[in-house]
Amino acid sequence: MSTSMQHIENHITTGIPLSQNPKLAARNVDVFYGDKQAIFDVSLDIGANEVIALIGPSGCGKSTFLRTLNRMNDTIDICKIKGEILLDDENIYGADVDTVPLRARVGMVFQKPNPFPKSIYDNVAYGPRIHGLAQSRVELDETVEKSLQRAGLWNEVKDRLHAPGTGLSGGQQQRLCIARTIAVDPEVILMDEPCSALDPIATAKIEELIDELREKYTIAIVTHSMQQAARVSQRTAYFHLGQLIEVNPTKQVFTTPQHELTEAYITGRFG
Amino acid sequence: MTDSKTTNSNTLTESKNMKPTQLTTRQKVELSLSRRRAAETRFRMYGMASVFFGMLCLVVLFTDIASKGTAAFKQTSLKTEIFLDSSYLGLTKDSKVDEVRFANFEGLIKRQFAKNFKPSGRKETRELFKLLANPEVLDTTISIELLMDDDVDQWFKHDRDLSTDETNDRLSTKQLSWLNNWVEEGRLDTHFNTLFFTNGDSREPELAGIHGAIKGTLLTLMVTLLLSFPIGVAAAIYLEEFAPRNRMTEIVEININNLAAVPSIIFGLLGMAIFINVFGVSRSTPLLGGLVLTLMTLPTIIISARAAIKSVPPSIREAAYGLGASKNQVVFHHVLPLAMPGMLTGTILGMAQALGETAPLLMIGMVAFVVDVPGFINDPSTVLPVQIFLWSDSPERAFMERTSGAILVLLSFLVLMNTTAVILRRRLERRW
Numbered sequence: 226m227s228t229s230m231q232h233i234e235n236h237i238t239t240g241i242p243l244s245q246n247p248k249l250a251a252r253n254v255d256v257f258y259g260d261k262q263a264i265f266d267v268s269l270d271i272g273a274n275e276v277i278a279l280i281g282p283s284g285c286g287k288s289t290f291l292r293t294l295n296r297m298n299d300t301i302d303i304c305k306i307k308g309e310i311l312l313d314d315e316n317i318y319g320a321d322v323d324t325v326p327l328r329a330r331v332g333m334v335f336q337k338p339n340p341f342p343k344s345i346y347d348n349v350a351y352g353p354r355i356h357g358l359a360q361s362r363v364e365l366d367e368t369v370e371k372s373l374q375r376a377g378l379w380n381e382v383k384d385r386l387h388a389p390g391t392g393l394s395g396g397q398q399q400r401l402c403i404a405r406t407i408a409v410d411p412e413v414i415l416m417d418e419p420c421s422a423l424d425p426i427a428t429a430k431i432e433e434l435i436d437e438l439r440e441k442y443t444i445a446i447v448t449h450s451m452q453q454a455a456r457v458s459q460r461t462a463y464f465h466l467g468q469l470i471e472v473n474p475t476k477q478v479f480t481t482p483q484h485e486l487t488e489a490y491i492t493g494r495f496g
Numbered sequence: 497m498t499d500s501k502t503t504n505s506n507t508l509t510e511s512k513n514m515k516p517t518q519l520t521t522r523q524k525v526e527l528s529l530s531r532r533r534a535a536e537t538r539f540r541m542y543g544m545a546s547v548f549f550g551m552l553c554l555v556v557l558f559t560d561i562a563s564k565g566t567a568a569f570k571q572t573s574l575k576t577e578i579f580l581d582s583s584y585l586g587l588t589k590d591s592k593v594d595e596v597r598f599a600n601f602e603g604l605i606k607r608q609f610a611k612n613f614k615p616s617g618r619k620e621t622r623e624l625f626k627l628l629a630n631p632e633v634l635d636t637t638i639s640i641e642l643l644m645d646d647d648v649d650q651w652f653k654h655d656r657d658l659s660t661d662e663t664n665d666r667l668s669t670k671q672l673s674w675l676n677n678w679v680e681e682g683r684l685d686t687h688f689n690t691l692f693f694t695n696g697d698s699r700e701p702e703l704a705g706i707h708g709a710i711k712g713t714l715l716t717l718m719v720t721l722l723l724s725f726p727i728g729v730a731a732a733i734y735l736e737e738f739a740p741r742n743r744m745t746e747i748v749e750i751n752i753n754n755l756a757a758v759p760s761i762i763f764g765l766l767g768m769a770i771f772i773n774v775f776g777v778s779r780s781t782p783l784l785g786g787l788v789l790t791l792m793t794l795p796t797i798i799i800s801a802r803a804a805i806k807s808v809p810p811s812i813r814e815a816a817y818g819l820g821a822s823k824n825q826v827v828f829h830h831v832l833p834l835a836m837p838g839m840l841t842g843t844i845l846g847m848a849q850a851l852g853e854t855a856p857l858l859m860i861g862m863v864a865f866v867v868d869v870p871g872f873i874n875d876p877s878t879v880l881p882v883q884i885f886l887w888s889d890s891p892e893r894a895f896m897e898r899t900s901g902a903i904l905v906l907l908s909f910l911v912l913m914n915t916t917a918v919i920l921r922r923r924l925e926r927r928w
Contacts, residue, residue, distance in 0.1 A: 325820050326820065328818060333814075335811065335818070339812060341812060341830065351829075405815075
């Protein structure tokens with residue numbers, strides 16, 4: 226076990242990291258926090274309209290990798306990134322790329338539900354408002370309703386749209402955050418352990434929702450629950466100590482993993 | 497409870513007879529229990545004693561000031577009849593306003609009483625003058641209340657019951673006999689001291705009031721607030737959200753913290769050297785006072801505003817960034833509203849500090865004797881704490897009373913401001 230936890234020099238990812246129809250493509254990505262390297266030479270495609278699950282033991286860099294995909298790591302001063310991430314064949318780390326439109330295209334849902342301390346309506350309307358997506362009050366109302374419906378929250382909150390979003394239950398708050406993200410109509414949604422703070426019933430609802438959202442969006446989800454990865458994703462990527470070990474169709478990863486580290490992880494020998 | 501205690505003590509006595517090695521874990525725990533409980537009780541006693549000591553000091557301070565100061569809100573006056581003698585005043589029913597204004601009312605009042613006695617004239621003259629705006633009252637007898645001199649006031653309020661030998665030497669035997677007569681006739685009485693709140697400073701204690709000082713304080717604080725709040729908040733936002741993390745920022749940060757610890761009199765010297773000598777701001781004005789107090793309050797506001805900004809949960813920022821909000825939008829839509837209660841509390845505390853500040857204002861001439869109530873920020877004025885300082889230096893007994901009275905007013909302002917701070921924070925606080 227001690228050998229299996231060690232870092233492997235010059236590792237090449239096992240399986241099929243590339244995709245036929247990539248929406249997002251990471252090429253030779255290294256991430257550094259100060260002097261410490263957190264991600265080693267990761268190349269991975271996220272195909273259009275697929276759900277890809279990023280799994281791995283704690284501290285393996287899967288969340289860090291996810292946050293490089295919409296440059297959320299820019300807010301951390303000491304974080305430096307090498308390599309390229311292409312969104313529709315355009316490098317998002319290019320010299321003249323503005324993070325504002327980028328994050329409107331690549332939205333994010335966080336581990337802990339984090340609604341703004343505003344009303345439910347204002348939470349969902351915030352994105353469309355700052356990007357000027359709605360021309361009129363009526364249009365904004367429609368966007369809010371549509372987003373809440375797609376997040377499966379409309380029926381629960383339609384009578385109290387102006388109640389504070391922080392007054393909802395944990396699962397409802399997380400669905401509110403998803404509604405807030407899809408109100409901007411992004412192309413890709415990044416989810417960082419969206420169910421880790423939720424109970425099984427709320428989790429089931431979110432998983433159902435992810436399945437429906439796939440029709441319209443490309444989704445990358447970081448999860449600690451292997452059952453969840455198996456349920457919602459089409460492809461699974463296994464990270465280990467900052468390296469991408471294996472990428473394969475989800476079914477294959479959980480039945481016949483190619484790499485010994487993947488096998489050790491999914492059979493519960495560590496992590 | 498009693499049952500468990502007896503069992504405890506039983507095991508204790510048993511275990512005391514045994515060697516430590518023979519004790520079971522449970523017995524060891526029980527042995528240590530009494531020690532731990534005693535330590536806890538002792539600590540609680542210390543805590544209660546310190547709280548009690550603090551409260552006691554506060555109570556002593558307040559009762560002392562209140563017992564001395566409340567008398568300042570009362571003023572003795574004499575009810576008397578006065579005959580408006582047209583020939584003495586040299587007025588007729590057709591006299592012009594100016595003639596009436598300069599007529600010798602003071603002499604008229606003085607004529608009524610023996611020479612040694614000194615009723616001070618300003619207010620009464622004015623009232624008589626007002627009365628004479630209606631010329632019908634000429635040559636009639638009217639009843640007015642004459643404000644008594646501070647010595648009489650003090651005698652009436654405090655020393656009336658003492659025998660003649662014991663009283664101060666400020667009143668002669670003759671004066672005392674008059675006064676006693678008036679008391680018996682029921683013409684001397686105390687009433688609420690409105691002059692204390694409507695007059696500026698004066699050399700005569702019975703005429704001295706805090707209106708000028710209060711107005712000066714309000715104007716000074718207004719200047720301070722208008723300058724220090726926007727500058728402080730802007731500086732805090734810049735340092736917290738926008739400033740690059742480098743050596744320069746670090747130096748600025750350290751120096752802001754240093755500024756907060758600089759003795760306030762230094763700010764007074766600085767104000768004198770820069771605002772008066774370089775920029776030519778006129779001395780003794782609320783504008784200058786406000787500028788100096790701004791220098792003094794800024795570090796407090798910046799530090800508390802930065803703490804408030806830091807306490808905004810990062811998850812809210814992330815949520816906004818994740819939706820594609822620009823840095824400015826994150827700061828002004830989310831961070832600032834959430835940090836506002838903390839910023840306001842810090843600001844009000846800074847203002848309360850500025851309200852009580854005396855030393856730097858002495859340096860910039862606000863200690864001058866100013867009789868007039870200031871109209872605007874460029875009129876010479878003084879402020880409450882400096883007024884207190886000035887009065888506390890005066891030898892008259894009545895000024896001591898007024899010192900305490902002014903302290904009471906200052907303290908109520910402080911309490912009011914701190915209460916506002918608490919209420920504002922409760923109101924604006926949003927939970928997340």
